[in-house]
Amino acid sequence: xxxxxxxxxxxxxxxxxxxxxxxxxxxxxxxxxxxxxxxxxxxxxxxxxxxxxxxxxxxxxxxxxxxxxxxxxxxxxxxxxxxxxxxxxxxxxxxxxxxxxxxxxxxxxxxxxxxxxxxxxxxxxxxxxxxxxxxxxxxxxxxxxxxxxxxxxxxxxxxxxxxxxxxxxxxxxxxxxxxxxxxxxxxxxxxxxxxxxxxxxxxxxxxxxxxxxxxxxxxxxxxxxx
Amino acid sequence: xxxxxxxxxxxxxxxxxxxxxxxxxxxxxxxxxxxxxxxxxxxxxxxxxxxxxxxxxxxxxxxxxxxxxxxxxxxxxxxxxxxxxxxxxxxxxxxxxxxxxxxxxxxxxxxxxxxxxxxxxxxxxxxxxxxxxxxxxxxxxxxxxxxxxxxxxxxxxxxxxxxxxxxxxxxxxxxxxxxxxxxxxxxxxxxxxxxxxxxxxxxxxxxxxxxxxxxxxxxxxxxxxxxxxxxxxxxxxxxxxxxxxxxxxxxxxxxxxxxxxxxxxxxxxxxxxxxxxxxxxxxxxxxxxxxxxxxxxxxxxxxxxxxxxxxxxxxxxxxxxxxxxxxxxxxxxx
Ligand SMILES: [Zn+2]
Numbered sequence: 001x002x003x004x005x006x007x008x009x010x011x012x013x014x015x016x017x018x019x020x021x022x023x024x025x026x027x028x029x030x031x032x033x034x035x036x037x038x039x040x041x042x043x044x045x046x047x048x049x050x051x052x053x054x055x056x057x058x059x060x061x062x063x064x065x066x067x068x069x070x071x072x073x074x075x076x077x078x079x080x081x082x083x084x085x086x087x088x089x090x091x092x093x094x095x096x097x098x099x100x101x102x103x104x105x106x107x108x109x110x111x112x113x114x115x116x117x118x119x120x121x122x123x124x125x126x127x128x129x130x131x132x133x134x135x136x137x138x139x140x141x142x143x144x145x146x147x148x149x150x151x152x153x154x155x156x157x158x159x160x161x162x163x164x165x166x167x168x169x170x171x172x173x174x175x176x177x178x179x180x181x182x183x184x185x186x187x188x189x190x191x192x193x194x195x196x197x198x199x200x201x202x203x204x205x206x207x208x209x210x211x212x213x214x215x216x217x218x219x220x221x222x223x224x225x226x
Numbered sequence: 227x228x229x230x231x232x233x234x235x236x237x238x239x240x241x242x243x244x245x246x247x248x249x250x251x252x253x254x255x256x257x258x259x260x261x262x263x264x265x266x267x268x269x270x271x272x273x274x275x276x277x278x279x280x281x282x283x284x285x286x287x288x289x290x291x292x293x294x295x296x297x298x299x300x301x302x303x304x305x306x307x308x309x310x311x312x313x314x315x316x317x318x319x320x321x322x323x324x325x326x327x328x329x330x331x332x333x334x335x336x337x338x339x340x341x342x343x344x345x346x347x348x349x350x351x352x353x354x355x356x357x358x359x360x361x362x363x364x365x366x367x368x369x370x371x372x373x374x375x376x377x378x379x380x381x382x383x384x385x386x387x388x389x390x391x392x393x394x395x396x397x398x399x400x401x402x403x404x405x406x407x408x409x410x411x412x413x414x415x416x417x418x419x420x421x422x423x424x425x426x427x428x429x430x431x432x433x434x435x436x437x438x439x440x441x442x443x444x445x446x447x448x449x450x451x452x453x454x455x456x457x458x459x460x461x462x463x464x465x466x467x468x469x470x471x472x473x474x475x476x477x478x479x480x481x482x483x484x485x486x487x488x489x490x491x492x493x494x495x496x497x498x499x500x501x502x503x504x505x506x507x508x509x510x511x512x513x514x515x516x517x518x519x520x521x522x523x524x525x526x527x528x529x530x531x532x533x534x535x536x537x538x539x540x541x542x543x544x545x546x547x548x549x550x551x552x553x554x555x556x557x558x559x560x
Pocket of ligand 1: 340344365493494525526
């Protein structure tokens with residue numbers, strides 16, 4: 001099995017490739033929201049360097065969010081079209097589970113809070129238990145950084161925070177007495193490749209927005225017609 | 227024979243089409259998210275972007291299927307896609323997908339200007355097209371007079387300095403409480419109204435070819451507020467006549483200055499009955515061929531993008547996979 005991984009949930013854009021022999025290559029192509037410009041060109045280059053052609057890819061794994069809306073759409077549109085064109089399998093993962101697996105892979109254990117920057121002063125957050133394996137404790141939600149910090153500071157339970165949402169509000173998160181921080185600016189592409197190889201494929205990938213479009217619609221309409 | 231898959235996602239239409247080098251449309255599929263936007267009185271970018279990402283794959287699959295092409299090994303020579311102008315979040319979906327299809331199938335990829343796409347629409351419906359051609363391109367986002375000396379060779383003579391004609395229709399319709407989009411509903415109402423009921427100012431009387439609809443929109447709102455007794459149909463008829471009058475006056479002047487073989491109407495507002503009648507009459511008066519698009523070709527579609535892409539690809543080659551979306555890409559800069 002040859003797996004191609006696509007990661008566009010944050011301002012960074014990354015691709016990964018796992019060859020039939022299990023060799024993994026991952027690259028962060030850009031960190032400045034230039035997903036559209038770098039993604040397909042990056043995939044082409046990565047395949048060429050591995051001496052593979054597009055038709056050698058048997059599975060495409062893509063991060064469906066939560067994260068930057070436009071980034072997600074670029075990644076999902078690219079992954080879906082690529083898989084549709086080849087008739088190959090498509091696997092979806094979430095940004096927050098990739099962060100959890102990324103932390104697990106570097107030895108983090110116990111409670112982990114993964115947070116992706118949701119803009120507008122909010123985070124996309126999910127809590128995991130990293131023990132024998134990575135298990136989610138709850139569903140991903142939208143939350144304000146202060147509320148997450150207060151919740152964990154008052155609980156007193158040991159916890160590790162990770163993700164670009166934590167990096168953005170690092171001073172707030174550093175104030176949690178029993179909290180530890182680990183840096184992961186990009187959801188783990190190695191985790192995406194590993195999950196992509198083992199998880200059941202899905203016929204279509206649906207973006208995980210966590211915000212209703214109607215609310216955004218009202219917001220943008222109000223903005224336009226003050 | 228060169229065959230191109232076209233993709234269009236610049237606004238609320240998600241479209242895919244297969245066109246060959248004879249400009250024969252082998253398939254053309256259009257889905258619109260317009261119903262989701264009605265309540266907001268205009269296209270909401272986030273809603274449009276969300277719709278494209280779920281709709282595009284199935285639309286492309288249908289376009290390939292109807293053209294009799296293998297979904298995984300289609301006999302196409304290029305993938306063409308609108309890369310601007312349009313809503314950035316919508317453009318990105320089509321652009322990203324088009325690059326991925328091209329990469330996966332190992333065929334070139336071509337970025338197309340949406341407005342140039344509209345200019346290619348007559349080629350898809352007429353095999354007897356003669357150049358030069360004077361085109362009035364009017365839509366919800368654009369209003370311009372374009373002199374085409376041949377396919378892909380165009381000169382923008384003038385364009386709107388404020389609102390597009392379609393935008394004025396939407397705004398007036400919203401003010402009159404007629405819903406969104408405004409074009410079809412005002413056009414239908416205007417058929418039953420008296421165009422002389424309201425006296426509206428004649429704008430843009432200069433000798434240039436620029437257009438303006440913002441003042442007219444304001445004048446309609448003011449005049450109909452002042453004359454509350456004037457029937458809605460009469461307001462609609464007066465407004466519609468004023469829009470057509472300005473467009474036709476500029477078109478007439480362009481035909482007086484530039485010698486052409488034909489006149490064409492393009493864009494969403496090309497569906498407007500007053501404008502169609504007026505352009506047709508002008509063409510008769512100047513003894514020119516008249517190219518009025520079918521209603522299906524007025525709407526944004528991917529066949530016109532494939533056609534423009536075909537020309538671009540044959541004349542200028544493929545685009546780089548690193549091409550970015552250009553939400554404000556002007557036709558004059560193509
Ligand atoms: Zn258009």
